[in-house]
Amino acid sequence: MRRARWPKAMIGQHLTRVVVLAGLLVVGAARAETAAERGAYLAVLGDCAACHTAPGGAAMAGGRRIPTPFGAVIAPNLTPDPATGIGAWSEAEFARAVRDGIGRGGEYLYPAHPYPYFAAFSDADVAALAAYFRGLPPVHQDLRGADLAFPLDFRPFLGLWNLLYFRPTPWRPDPGHDAPWNRGAFLVEGPGHCGACHTPKTALGGDVLARALQGGVVAGWVAPALDGDRRTGLGGWSADDITRFLASGATSRQLASGPMAEVVRLSTSRMTEADRAAIADYLKSLPAAPTAPSPRPDEAIMARGKGLYRDRCAPCHGAEGLGQARLFPRLAGSAVVQARRPDTVLGVIVHGAQAVATPDAPTGPAMPAFAGLLRPEEIAAVASYIRNSWGNRAPGVDASAVPMHQ
Amino acid sequence: MSVRMKPVDAVVIGFGWSGALLAEALSTAGLSVVALERGPWRNTATSFPPARAPDELRYAVRHDLVVAPAESTITFRNNIAQTALPVRAWGSFLPASGAGGGGVHWNGQTWRFLPSDFSLRSHLTERYGSRFIAPDITIQDWPVSYAELEPYYDRFEYMCGISGKAGNLAGVIQPGGNPFEGRRAREYPTPPMKMPYAPTLFAEAARELGYHPFPQPSANLSQSYTNPLGVTLGPCTYCGFCERFGCGNYSKASPQTVLFPRLAARENFSLRTECEVLAIAHDPRARRARGVTYVDAAGTEVFQPAEIVVLAAFMLENVRLLRLSGIGAPYDPQSGQGVIGRNFSYQTTSSVQVSFADKLLNPFIGAGALGMIIDDYNGDVFDHAALGFIGGAYLGLLATNGRPILNHPTPPGTPRWGHAWKAAVAQSYLRTTRLIASGSSMSHRGAFCDLDPTYRDRLGRPLLRLTFDFHPNDLLMSDFVTERLGEIARAMRPSWMVVEKRHAPYSMVPYQSTHTVGGAIAGDDPATSAVNSYLQSWDLDNLFVVGGSAFPQNPGYNPTGTIAALALRSAEAIVTRYRHAPGPLA
Numbered sequence: 001m002r003r004a005r006w007p008k009a010m011i012g013q014h015l016t017r018v019v020v021l022a023g024l025l026v027v028g029a030a031r032a033e034t035a036a037e038r039g040a041y042l043a044v045l046g047d048c049a050a051c052h053t054a055p056g057g058a059a060m061a062g063g064r065r066i067p068t069p070f071g072a073v074i075a076p077n078l079t080p081d082p083a084t085g086i087g088a089w090s091e092a093e094f095a096r097a098v099r100d101g102i103g104r105g106g107e108y109l110y111p112a113h114p115y116p117y118f119a120a121f122s123d124a125d126v127a128a129l130a131a132y133f134r135g136l137p138p139v140h141q142d143l144r145g146a147d148l149a150f151p152l153d154f155r156p157f158l159g160l161w162n163l164l165y166f167r168p169t170p171w172r173p174d175p176g177h178d179a180p181w182n183r184g185a186f187l188v189e190g191p192g193h194c195g196a197c198h199t200p201k202t203a204l205g206g207d208v209l210a211r212a213l214q215g216g217v218v219a220g221w222v223a224p225a226l227d228g229d230r231r232t233g234l235g236g237w238s239a240d241d242i243t244r245f246l247a248s249g250a251t252s253r254q255l256a257s258g259p260m261a262e263v264v265r266l267s268t269s270r271m272t273e274a275d276r277a278a279i280a281d282y283l284k285s286l287p288a289a290p291t292a293p294s295p296r297p298d299e300a301i302m303a304r305g306k307g308l309y310r311d312r313c314a315p316c317h318g319a320e321g322l323g324q325a326r327l328f329p330r331l332a333g334s335a336v337v338q339a340r341r342p343d344t345v346l347g348v349i350v351h352g353a354q355a356v357a358t359p360d361a362p363t364g365p366a367m368p369a370f371a372g373l374l375r376p377e378e379i380a381a382v383a384s385y386i387r388n389s390w391g392n393r394a395p396g397v398d399a400s401a402v403p404m405h406q
Numbered sequence: 407m408s409v410r411m412k413p414v415d416a417v418v419i420g421f422g423w424s425g426a427l428l429a430e431a432l433s434t435a436g437l438s439v440v441a442l443e444r445g446p447w448r449n450t451a452t453s454f455p456p457a458r459a460p461d462e463l464r465y466a467v468r469h470d471l472v473v474a475p476a477e478s479t480i481t482f483r484n485n486i487a488q489t490a491l492p493v494r495a496w497g498s499f500l501p502a503s504g505a506g507g508g509g510v511h512w513n514g515q516t517w518r519f520l521p522s523d524f525s526l527r528s529h530l531t532e533r534y535g536s537r538f539i540a541p542d543i544t545i546q547d548w549p550v551s552y553a554e555l556e557p558y559y560d561r562f563e564y565m566c567g568i569s570g571k572a573g574n575l576a577g578v579i580q581p582g583g584n585p586f587e588g589r590r591a592r593e594y595p596t597p598p599m600k601m602p603y604a605p606t607l608f609a610e611a612a613r614e615l616g617y618h619p620f621p622q623p624s625a626n627l628s629q630s631y632t633n634p635l636g637v638t639l640g641p642c643t644y645c646g647f648c649e650r651f652g653c654g655n656y657s658k659a660s661p662q663t664v665l666f667p668r669l670a671a672r673e674n675f676s677l678r679t680e681c682e683v684l685a686i687a688h689d690p691r692a693r694r695a696r697g698v699t700y701v702d703a704a705g706t707e708v709f710q711p712a713e714i715v716v717l718a719a720f721m722l723e724n725v726r727l728l729r730l731s732g733i734g735a736p737y738d739p740q741s742g743q744g745v746i747g748r749n750f751s752y753q754t755t756s757s758v759q760v761s762f763a764d765k766l767l768n769p770f771i772g773a774g775a776l777g778m779i780i781d782d783y784n785g786d787v788f789d790h791a792a793l794g795f796i797g798g799a800y801l802g803l804l805a806t807n808g809r810p811i812l813n814h815p816t817p818p819g820t821p822r823w824g825h826a827w828k829a830a831v832a833q834s835y836l837r838t839t840r841l842i843a844s845g846s847s848m849s850h851r852g853a854f855c856d857l858d859p860t861y862r863d864r865l866g867r868p869l870l871r872l873t874f875d876f877h878p879n880d881l882l883m884s885d886f887v888t889e890r891l892g893e894i895a896r897a898m899r900p901s902w903m904v905v906e907k908r909h910a911p912y913s914m915v916p917y918q919s920t921h922t923v924g925g926a927i928a929g930d931d932p933a934t935s936a937v938n939s940y941l942q943s944w945d946l947d948n949l950f951v952v953g954g955s956a957f958p959q960n961p962g963y964n965p966t967g968t969i970a971a972l973a974l975r976s977a978e979a980i981v982t983r984y985r986h987a988p989g990p991l992a
Contacts, residue, residue: 315456315643316655324630326638327656354451362667363638365656368455 039132042125045191045275046118047267051075061085061139066112067219069205071148073112081138086130095126100168101158108158110146111165111205120171120190152205165206177285180274184282187275188213188226192267197223197259214289215339220403221258222344224335229288231338231393242280246271248360253323253330255365258344261356269358297384297396305385308378312370313386321390327365332390342397345383349374350403376402408699408707414438416980417698417712419683419727420719422507423966424952424973426661427562428716430635430668431977433675435985440710441675442700444682444719445473445504450662454652456645462809466650471511472496473503478682480722481858484875484911486739492861492869498913499920500650501720505679506661508720508920509966513649513774513806514625514658516568517963518559518971520785521552521588526959529786530796539796540879542851544742544749546958549930549939549992550975552588558971558978560591563623566659567631567639570594570623584620586781599628599642599776604767604839608803609778611897617780622802623967624775625659635668646808648774658774678702684865686715686731688946695733695949701865713988714980717951718973724955725855725925726870734926734936734945737854739873745936745944747855749927750872751960753919754799754845754880756888756908759815760900761838769808769839777804780894783887784962785846795882797846799962801891803839817902841895843887844919845908849959850877855925872922875912884908921965923957928972930992938992940979941972947989950976 033041043049043060052075054064062077080087086094089104096102101115109115121129151157171190173182188194197218200208215225215232225233234242241251246268249256256264268276296302310319316328323330331337336344347353350371357364370379377399387394415437418425425441433439448454448471464470473479478501481490502508522529525547530539539545572593573583598621601609609619626642633639642657656663669675680703687696687709697711717724728734728746737748779802781787790796807813815838816830858871876884885907892905929935932944941956943949952973954965979991 312457315645316640324638324640326632327630327640352455357667357671359671360636361638362636362671363656364451364667365638366451366455368457368654370457373457 035128035131036135037132039128039130042121042129042191043132044267044270045187046114046193047263048078049266050262051112052078058137058139058141060133060136061141063141063143068112068148069201070152071146073110073146073148074144076144077139077141078133079136079139079141080134081140084140084142085138086133087138091127091130094130095123098126098129101162101166108155108162110148110152110158111161114193114196116166116168116207117190117193117196119168120186122171161204161206164204165202180278180281181285183275184278184280187279188282192279194226198226211289213286217341217343218259220343220347221260222336222339222341223259224339225289226283227286227288228284229291229335232291232335232340233288234283234286234335235288236333236335239277239280239284242283243273243276246276246279247273248358249356250326250358250361252325254334254336255326255329255355255361257348257353257355257367261354264356264358269360293393294395296388296393301381301384301396302388304378305381305383306389308374308382309385312374313382321386321392326361326363331386332392334392337386338392338394340395342383342387342394342401345387346379346397346402349379349382371404376400376404379404408709411440411708411710413697413711413713414440415712416440416714416716417442417710418716418718419686419698420444420507420717420723420953421505421661421677421679422502422718422720422953423509423661423970425507425716425718426509426665426669427970427973428718428950428952428977429675430665431974431981432714433669433672435981436674437714437985438674439676440712441677442681442683442698442710443505443677443679444478445502445679447677447679448505448510448652448662449666450652450654450656454654456654459652459654460645460647462647462811465511465647466809466812469496469500469650471502471504471650471652472500476864477503478723478863480870480872481861482872482874482914484873485852486873490858490871490873493914497915498918499922500917501722501920505666505677506652509660510652510662511650512625512660512966513964515775515964516563516566516570516623516625516659516967518588518590519552519961519963519968520586520787522786523961524548524550524552524555533786534791538790540850540877543796543877543879544849544851546749546927546929546934548958549928549935550972555968555971555975556588556591558974559967561974562967562970564595565633565635565664566625567595567627567633568623568625568659569596569599569628571598571621573620582620584779584781585618586784586787594623596628596631599624599626599773600644601778602644602768602771602776602805603765604769604805605776605778605803607765607898608841608894611894612778612780612801614897615894617782617894619778619780622775622777622779622804624773626653626773626775627657627659633664635665637664637667639663642773644771644773644776646770646772646806648772649807681708682865683719683727684730684867686717686727686733686949688731688733688949690945693945693947695946713948714984715946715949717949718953721922721925721953721955722855722870722872724951724953726857728926728936728951729857729870730867733943733949736856739851739854742851745927745932745934747925748934748936749849749924749958750853750855750874750922751847751849751924751957752874752912753921753960753962754847754876754884754908755918756843756845756884756891757906758841758888758891758895759838759904759906760841760895760898761815761817761834761902762898763837763901766836767839768836769805769813772805772808774806775804776806777802783890793882793886795879795886797848797880797883797962799843799845799883799887801841801843801887801894803841805839818904837901841891843884843891844962844964845880845884845887846962847960848877848879849924853877876908876910881908881910921954921960923954923960923965926951926955927958928956929958938990939975940991941976942979942984942991950980952976
């Protein structure tokens with residue numbers, strides 16, 4: 001029944017385009033994949049499972065609550081269940097939802113669904129994704145909807161939002177750059193939707209396009225800048241560092257934790273090495289944004305922070321903030337530590353953190369929580385100290401910023 | 407109401423070092439493996455965060471990682487003329503509970519036994535004559551040689567990243583290492599720990615007396631290390647919270663830090679915690695175990711069928727489960743017949759406390775296996791002909807256990823409370839340390855385990871009964887090595903010293919060592935051993951009894967390295983031989 005909607009001739013046509021695209025974009029050996037196989041890989045690139053597969057739930061069956069600054073959105077069911085999934089959807093309806101953020105009934109979808117990025121998908125991409133989702137075991141799961149604050153709970157308002165923030169432009173390679181760079185740009189700006197976290201947001205949750213990939217804050221975690229800034233971005237990372245980080249969640253300096261741990265686990269660690277290298281290639285081409293240096297915190301704060309750091313933090317992170325490769329992140333030179341906003345530094349000290357465990361870096365080490373052991377002003381002093389030691393420089397931290405309420 | 411689970415290739419009882427090593431090897435080979443652990447789940451990240459783990463009261467005093475006696479205990483007596491009574495608070499030794507077992511709270515002292523330890527009876531008989539060994543001493547040769555175990559010692563050391571200095575590298579004696587050790591194929595994976603002041607003073611004194619000090623091989627790592635499984639450990643911070651503690655710094659090798667990250671990701675492996683095994687179901691005529699019966703956390707009785715049963719609980723529980731399951735002939739101390747419960751042995755320890763008015767030793771800088779050692783009086787390294795005993799001890803000084811609740815040294819004659827006591831502790835704490843002798847324990851006819859006729863556990867099953875006292879041979883040995891230890895102590899020129907010798911009767915109360923071994927020993931003869939050299943039961947071909955229970959007697963060394971080597975050898979035999987041709991491996 002389901003297949004009747006997808007004439008074989010049509011799939012064949014898409015496959016032809018797949019092969020052409022693969023020849024253009026994929027670095028390395030391309031083999032003839034089925035549309036569903038290619039769709040499965042596109043779903044990895046888009047990290048669809050992060051939202052559409054609930055923890056412990058069936059693949060892509062949705063039902064997971066996605067927190068946003070405006071309230072929660074429930075990820076819908078993408079399995080081919082006719083009643084609750086996409087089983088009864090036409091290809092055009094599916095494409096419109098993926099790329100234009102328009103639901104089957106013509107309603108606006110919430111931009112927690114990253115359609116502003118997925119607009120980069122080609123027709124063939126969308127068809128492949130549909131083929132993949134349609135091949136999944138159908139699951140009856142009808143949780144959907146949202147629990148949002150005004151004005152975002154009023155769906156027609158999203159039309160205005162789209163006018164402000166949505167530029168539905170199909171992906172066009174830049175002839176001034178080579179194929180790997182273009183592939184990387186496509187992955188970052190398209191399916192990877194890196195900017196959803198790493199680009200600063202307006203009060204309405206739209207991307208500040210003028211500051212694309214210059215760092216944002218998501219659910220209490222800093223998504224560091226991905227530009228060439230040597231302090232807050234990837235300026236100090238080699239392309240190989242980036243590739244390793246995407247593959248394993250670990251470099252000799254840093255470990256993925258927080259939301260990025262999930263991105264690594266579900267998406268980047270499952271990409272091809274060529275795609276990871278392409279992302280690195282593209283990101284390394286981004287220039288640094290001009291920044292003004294922040295003043296060094298008060299010496300008394302620094303002295304207090306140093307004492308606490310030596311006692312509590314140095315056993316793992318080292319007196320000079322050098323950390324241990326693959327185990328304890330390096331603080332000296334860290335972009336997360338020097339980000340303009342101290343959210344990750346404070347959150348990790350207060351609540352602890354667990355690094356992602358991947359086949360290449362299976363350890364998954366953790367940072368203990370210091371809530372209840374250190375007072376807010378002590379945590380602020382430690383944070384100010386590590387943000388301004390060993391060559392680091394970032395604004396000092398006030399105790400009122402410490403998230404101790406949890 | 408009994409629940410029957412889906413059959414698996416292998417069920418592992420107990421998830422300490424032995425169980426985790428077997429589970430790792432068998433699941434790597436593609437077998438479906440279920441491990442059953444009576445205690446709770448524990449991992450480094452959530453169980454031992456370093457912000458909270460150094461809690462001496464919780465772990466060292468209240469034994470948080472040790473099985474609660476109300477859940478599982480033993481009864482004890484010194485000899486068969488006495489009536490055994492239940493142990494209601496652990497003292498002399500501390501059986502662990504929970505994922506990781508004793509591998510969580512161990513010190514990390516990672517030894518290989520001497521080559522002559524493996525052929526003990528024949529070696530001593532050849533050197534000193536058959537009448538040199540007392541008639542009631544029941545020591546035996548191991549069914550495996552040092553050379554056969556060497557690759558597995560090596561594999562374990564490289565899995566853990568052990569820090570040390572080789573003394574015998576492919577037959578060539580190395581300066582700075584232990585010149586008496588067996589030949590090893592390669593150097594330790596990481597260099598020795600940084601040596602604190604007190605062990606350094608010991609080494610200087612020992613060297614002056616002509617001995618051969620070397621750094622203790624340690625599973626507290628001197629530097630960061632990534633093992634062959636890809637799992638990374640960190641450098642030890644010398645925090646001093648090691649023995650009786652889990653390590654939240656990822657710097658003590660344990661099943662958690664070495665194996666769990668890989669195991670947790672395997673689809674064909676699962677661990678069920680808070681599941682206490684009641685018995686191994688078996689069919690004696692078919693020489694096969696059918697699976698195990700256990701009670702889960704909800705109190706439900708469950709049967710887990712399995713093609714292979716690996717019994718890898720603590721030594722005491724291994725023996726008890728064999729007895730409760732009716733596997734093997736129980737040992738009878740009157741006749742000396744039977745094997746299950748036979749040849750229990752322990753560790754014969756003693757010490758010398760030393761204090762220096764003019765030296766600050768900073769005992770809070772410590773680890774679990776951080777010391778300088780001499781082996782000049784261990785095993786049969788020295789001539790016993792004129793001494794009238796067999797066995798020996800390693801002597802050393804470890805920077806360990808300098809924590810404030812359980813360590814407040816005072817000079818002899820100090821009142822035990824009040825101002826004078828406080829002043830003496832304040833004066834002595836930074837200046838006082840302890841030299842130790844870790845001595846052998848020769849199995850003998852009167853040291854054994856059986857089922858208690860009176861006392862039962864909360865599930866209604868008989869407790870294990872331990873009957874043990876120090877054999878006069880071991881007391882003679884301990885007296886001799888403690889005299890030598892005192893000589894080294896004097897050469898360190900302390901302000902005061904106290905020699906603490908070991909005396910009979912053995913007491914269950916003061917802590918001595920958790921190295922209880924034997925009871926299901928390995929051997930070449932089914933009449934005098936429970937398992938063969940691959941730790942395969944002589945009675946049931948698909949039952950492997952892994953752990954310190956296999957030791958026919960205990961040398962002076964800590965047992966973990968040898969337990970692990972035996973486990974890895976057993977695992978390899980299962981994977982490469984037994985799996986393809988089930989049946990007796992020896």
